[in-house]
Amino acid sequence: MAIRPAEQLIHKAAWLYYAHGLRQDEVASQLNISRASVAMYLRKARETGIVNISTSTQLFTNDIMARRVEDAFKLDAVWIAPENAYLADPSTDIAVLAASVFLELVKKGDRIGVAWGRTVYTIADIMSYADLQDVTVVQLCGNLGAPYSYRPDQCTMEIARRLNAKGLNFYAPLVLSTEELAQGLRAEPVIRDQLAGVADCDLALYSVGAVDADSHLVKCGALTAAEMEALRSQGAAGVIAGQIIDASGEVLDCSYNRRVISAELASLRAIEKRLMVVQEDTKFEPLLSAIAGGLCTHLVIGAHMAERLLEHAAAVAGKKAS
Amino acid sequence: MAIRPAEQLIHKAAWLYYAHGLRQDEVASQLNISRASVAMYLRKARETGIVNISTSTQLFTNDIMARRVEDAFKLDAVWIAPENAYLADPSTDIAVLAASVFLELVKKGDRIGVAWGRTVYTIADIMSYADLQDVTVVQLCGNLGAPYSYRPDQCTMEIARRLNAKGLNFYAPLVLSTEELAQGLRAEPVIRDQLAGVADCDLALYSVGAVDADSHLVKCGALTAAEMEALRSQGAAGVIAGQIIDASGEVLDCSYNRRVISAELASLRAIEKRLMVVQEDTKFEPLLSAIAGGLCTHLVIGAHMAERLLEHAAAVAGKKAS
DNA sequence: CACGGCTCTCGACAAAAGTCAAATTTGGAT
DNA sequence: ATCCAAATTTGACTTTTGTCGAGAGCCGTG
Numbered sequence: 007m008a009i010r011p012a013e014q015l016i017h018k019a020a021w022l023y024y025a026h027g028l029r030q031d032e033v034a035s036q037l038n039i040s041r042a043s044v045a046m047y048l049r050k051a052r053e054t055g056i057v058n059i060s061t062s063t064q065l066f067t068n069d070i071m072a073r074r075v076e077d078a079f080k081l082d083a084v085w086i087a088p089e090n091a092y093l094a095d096p097s098t099d100i101a102v103l104a105a106s107v108f109l110e111l112v113k114k115g116d117r118i119g120v121a122w123g124r125t126v127y128t129i130a131d132i133m134s135y136a137d138l139q140d141v142t143v144v145q146l147c148g149n150l151g152a153p154y155s156y157r158p159d160q161c162t163m164e165i166a167r168r169l170n171a172k173g174l175n176f177y178a179p180l181v182l183s184t185e186e187l188a189q190g191l192r193a194e195p196v197i198r199d200q201l202a203g204v205a206d207c208d209l210a211l212y213s214v215g216a217v218d219a220d221s222h223l224v225k226c227g228a229l230t231a232a233e234m235e236a237l238r239s240q241g242a243a244g245v246i247a248g249q250i251i252d253a254s255g256e257v258l259d260c261s262y263n264r265r266v267i268s269a270e271l272a273s274l275r276a277i278e279k280r281l282m283v284v285q286e287d288t289k290f291e292p293l294l295s296a297i298a299g300g301l302c303t304h305l306v307i308g309a310h311m312a313e314r315l316l317e318h319a320a321a322v323a324g325k326k327a328s
Numbered sequence: 329m330a331i332r333p334a335e336q337l338i339h340k341a342a343w344l345y346y347a348h349g350l351r352q353d354e355v356a357s358q359l360n361i362s363r364a365s366v367a368m369y370l371r372k373a374r375e376t377g378i379v380n381i382s383t384s385t386q387l388f389t390n391d392i393m394a395r396r397v398e399d400a401f402k403l404d405a406v407w408i409a410p411e412n413a414y415l416a417d418p419s420t421d422i423a424v425l426a427a428s429v430f431l432e433l434v435k436k437g438d439r440i441g442v443a444w445g446r447t448v449y450t451i452a453d454i455m456s457y458a459d460l461q462d463v464t465v466v467q468l469c470g471n472l473g474a475p476y477s478y479r480p481d482q483c484t485m486e487i488a489r490r491l492n493a494k495g496l497n498f499y500a501p502l503v504l505s506t507e508e509l510a511q512g513l514r515a516e517p518v519i520r521d522q523l524a525g526v527a528d529c530d531l532a533l534y535s536v537g538a539v540d541a542d543s544h545l546v547k548c549g550a551l552t553a554a555e556m557e558a559l560r561s562q563g564a565a566g567v568i569a570g571q572i573i574d575a576s577g578e579v580l581d582c583s584y585n586r587r588v589i590s591a592e593l594a595s596l597r598a599i600e601k602r603l604m605v606v607q608e609d610t611k612f613e614p615l616l617s618a619i620a621g622g623l624c625t626h627l628v629i630g631a632h633m634a635e636r637l638l639e640h641a642a643a644v645a646g647k648k649a650s
Numbered sequence: 651c652a653c654g655g656c657t658c659t660c661g662a663c664a665a666a667a668g669t670c671a672a673a674t675t676t677g678g679a680t
Numbered sequence: 681a682t683c684c685a686a687a688t689t690t691g692a693c694t695t696t697t698g699t700c701g702a703g704a705g706c707c708g709t710g
Contacts, residue, residue, distance in 0.1 A: 017387035024383045025424050030697065040660050045698060057383045061346045062459050064378075065339035102347050113435065137384045352667065361692050367668060 019044050020051035055135035055170060063106050071312050075305070078319035082279070082303040089309040096286050097308075098132070101125070104283040104306040105133040111209055111279055111304065112169070115140045119204055119269065119277060120162050121147060121212035121247040123222060125285050127156030129211070130164040141171035146204060146212065147248040148180035148267035150226040158248075165211075176200055178267045180248045181228045185208070185264045192267060204269040205276040213283050214246030214292040214301075223248070229262060237262065240292010244292030246301055247274070253291075275300050290314050341366050342373035361419065377457035377492060385428050393634050397627070400641035404601070404625040411631040419580035419607050419630075420454070423447065426605040426628040427455040433531055433601055433626065434491070437462045441599060442484050442525055443469060443569040445544060447480030447607050451533070452486040463493035468526060468534065469570040469590035470502035472548040480570075487533075498522055500589045502570045503550045507586045514589060526591040528596040535605050535622075536614040537567030545570070551584060559584065566614030568623055570595070575613075577621010597622055604628070612636050 015037065022033045023044070030048070034041040042279045051057050066072065066085040075084045085107050087100045108129065112118065120126065120143055143166040149158050166173030178197055182188040191197055215221050217238045221309040223245060229237070238261060243253040248268045250258045257263050257271055274280065282302035284293050287310050294315075296302055307315075344355045345366070352370070356363040373379050388394065388407040397406045407429050409422045430451065432439065444467055458524065465488040473479050483498045488495030500519055504510040513519055537543050539560045541553040545567060550558070559582060564573040570590045572580045574595060579585050579593055596602065604624035606615050609632050616637075618624055629637075 014387070015383075020383050021387065024381055025428055026421075029695095041697085042661075042699085043659060046658090049698085051383075055384070056386075059379060060347055060382045061342050061373075061379045062377070064338070064459065065336070065343060099348075106347055137386065283349060351665090363667085364669085364691075365689060368688085373670085 007091045009098060011162060013187050016047045016051050016054075017037075017056060019047040020057050023048055024050055024051075053135055055137040055168075058136055059134070060109060061106060061240075063103065063110060066103060071309070071316070075307075075312055078316060079305075081295050081297070081305055083305070084312075085304075085306045086312045087306070087308050100127070100283065100308050101128040101132055102282075104129045107304070107306055108211055108281060109133065109136060111281060112136075112138060112141065113208070114138055116205055116225035117142045117144065117203075118165075118171075119144050119146045119207040119210040119212075119274070120165055121210075122150075122156060122158035122161045123213045123215060125157050125213035125283050126161045126211060127136055127164070129248060129283060130161055130168065133165065133168045135168050136170065138169045138171055141169050143171050143177040144203060144207065146175040146210070146274070148176055148178040148266070150180045150222075150228060150248075154223075166265065174200065174203075176267075179210065180216065180266060180268065181262065182265045182267070183292045188265045195257075197267065200274070201267075201269060205273040207277045209279045209281065210274060211281050212247060212301075213282070213285070214289060214296045216286070216289050217242045217244060217250070223228040234264070244289075246271070246296060246299075251295055251299060253295045253298065255295050255297070255301055271299065271301065279304055284308075284311060287311055287314075294318065311322050337361075338369045338373050339378060341369040342379050345370055346373075347422050348380075375457055377459040377490075380458055381456070382431060383428060385425065385432060388425060393631070393638070397629075397634055397637055401619050401627075401637060403619070403627055405627075406634075407628045408634045409628070409630050420450070422605065422607050422628060422630050423450040424454055426451045426603075429626070429628055430533055430603060431455065431458060433603060434458075434460060434463065435530070436460055436614045438530040439464045439525075439528055440464065440487070440493075441466050441468045441529040441532040441534075441596070443486055443532075444472075444478060444480035445535045445537060446478050446485045447535035447605050448483045448533060449486070450607075451605060452483055452490065454629050457490050458492065460491045460493055463488075463491050464496055465491065465493050466496040466522065466525060466529065467498040467650060468532070468596070470498055470500040471587070472544075472550060472570075478544075486537065496525075497524065498589075502588060502590065503584065504587050504589070507583065510587045510589060517591065523589075523591060523595070526595040529599045529601065531601045532596060532599045533605070534605050535607070536611060536618045538608070538611050538614050539564045539566060539572070543567060555584070565617035566611075568593070568618060568621075573617055573621060573623075575620065577616050577617050577619070577623055590619075593621065593623065601626055606630075608634060609633055609636075616640065 018037060019033050022036060023030065030044045031041045036046045063085055066087065067083060069086050072084040072086045085103055087103045118141065143162050145157055145158055145162040161174055163173045178191055185311045217234060219234060221234060223229045224231050224234050237250055240258065240260060241252045242250045242258050244251050249266055250260060250263055252258045280302045281304040282296060283306045290311065341355050341558045344350045344358060345352065353363045356366045385407055388409065389405060391408050394406040394408045407425055409425045440463065465484050467480055469480055484493045484497055490507060500513055504513065539556060541556060543556060545551045546553050546556055557573055562582060563574045564572045564580050566573050571588055572582060572585055574580045602624045603626040604618060605628045611623040612633065
């Protein structure tokens with residue numbers, strides 16, 4: 007019988023091994039297959055999320071620094087990846103941590119909003135598989151037809167795939183050439199519904215982009231480096247779900263933003279848990295803006311960024327006191 | 329440095345091993361300790377619930393029979409442990425399954441009501457450790473000073489311990505010698521509060537007892553075998569949280585019930601998720617009564633019991649049709 | 651009907667993880 | 681100050697697990 011490896015068998019093997027604690031050879035004899043097959047089934051079981059191995063992320067929240075950041079910025083929860091540490095690649099560490107935190111925050115039946123960017127895609131890429139039931143992953147902003155692997159729809163789909171969830175993609179460009187067209191498209195029932203549905207999400211996952219020539223918006227051709235620079239002098243401080251925000255975390259009043267198809271910030275703020283992940287130390291100011299705008303309730307950052315945040319908070323407090 | 333095994337180290341080791349996928353020797357060199365220590369830390373991490381390994385119980389709900397039972401009895405979810413199966417001890421299988429299901433149903437911040445009995449204690453005993461935050465486990469009924477290890481308070485405490493949760497015990501006897509005393513005790517603020525708090529639970533875990541000489545009530549001396557027999561002829565059909573219920577799942581009107589200190593059935597019904605676990609095939613009628621009384625929304629049983637339930641449902645439907 | 655292509659299965663080897671008794675260290679008691 | 685008991689760490693050993701290539705069964709296709 008070399009038909010389907012019978013998902014059934016994978017389940018049974020996983021059950022006997024993980025729940026009952028039998029050894030692989032015991033499982034093999036119970037199921038009348040070779041031990042090698044059992045080993046393979048178990049790997050599949052882990053890969054498909056039939057078994058879930060998760061480590062508590064407590065270590066990173068219990069950190070004193072994390073508490074201080076929480077207090078200073080009035081955030082619900084903060085996780086800090088130690089950078090001094092024992093790991094080869096510190097930036098991956100943030101993503102691994104973010105993935106764990108994300109999985110810990112997701113509940114069955116949740117609706118999850120996902121933005122895009124290298125950070126988000128990295129998280130999706132290393133996230134372990136899970137078998138959440140009734141979860142929907144919705145794309146928070148329009149697409150960018152760039153050749154990058156971290157296109158908005160890719161991020162959404164990949165996360166949906168890992169979670170065994172339903173992915174709701176957004177079939178519209180991120181940015182159009184005229185404001186009229188953008189307005190018209192936003193009024194389209196399909197788009198309209200999806201945009202309206204953002205506020206119903208239980209959890210959002212995004213990062214914040216910097217306003218410079220390295221931004222994805224520039225790399226993907228949505229804006230030129232020069233335009234970006236111009237926006238910067240107009241007060242642009244960061245990029246959230248494809249939109250430019252100012253230092254107070256509000257949408258910057260500019261042509262580009264009016265041509266963008268993306269979730270409104272108000273809808274994002276309506277989401278109960280807003281998980282923001284920042285990998286690059288260079289994104290200090292964008293992050294400050296996002297926090298100021300109330301766009302994040304849960305935060306995953308590196309130790310260095312945490313220090314800068316605390317220094318900043320102390321400076322502000324000092325100024326206020328004097 | 330053989331001071332505190334530094335919970336910190338356990339966390340780090342678990343993190344590197346499970347989240348980053350390093351090998352034990354890699355973890356060892358990262359943390360500058362021997363591989364053997366890493367192995368030990370990892371075991372502790374598993375034992376204390378710092379890492380969680382859970383297997384999806386889908387296999388058992390996806391079962392066609394489970395669906396039919398759900399439909400026939402209007403239950404939210406049913407899990408059926410295959411009994412024909414590949415396991416040495418079939419009754420343990422139900423408990424292992426129940427433990428998994430239970431852990432899958434528990435959420436952070438939940439309040440959990442736990443009754444007592446051999447079944448419940450078995451579940452507690454094999455349940456893996458978890459690190460739920462802010463969970464409270466409350467005892468649903470008074471104590472019985474029996475020498476059995478599955479006393480009500482033991483069940484509560486053990487489950488609380490495994491979950492790293494707070495245990496709320498009930499410092500009152502299950503049954504008193506006079507109705508007056510019971511009434512008086514129920515009016516005591518401490519007791520009163522705890523009884524009132526039952527309805528606020530998010531999840532209940534219990535089994536149902538049979539009305540015979542093997543009942544715990546008899547074994548623990550709350551009732552004599554003769555009294556039990558008498559109650560049976562008065563319509564007693566089962567035991568829920570120390571109380572006698574009739575075939576319709578209501579409290580039987582008898583002196584014993586009036587002398588009992590336990591959660592009211594109405595409070596139990598107010599709990600959103602009521603997980604009932606039945607191991608013994610002999611408890612068919614008690615289970616029917618409990619279902620009739622709406623005392624269970626989630627059910628874990630063996631395949632044989634499931635068959636009997638379906639047969640019964642078919643018979644009832646047939647009678648109705650004719 | 652034979653043919654690849656495909657997946658699953660198995661046996662054997664290599665790698666990794668679990669275990670144990672002895673050695674070492676620590677904190678507290680005498 | 682010194683010693684004892686408890687707990688932790690270690691190195692060596694055993695057991696368990698992961699992996700690879702070969703072989704076998706199944707399917708659609710030519």
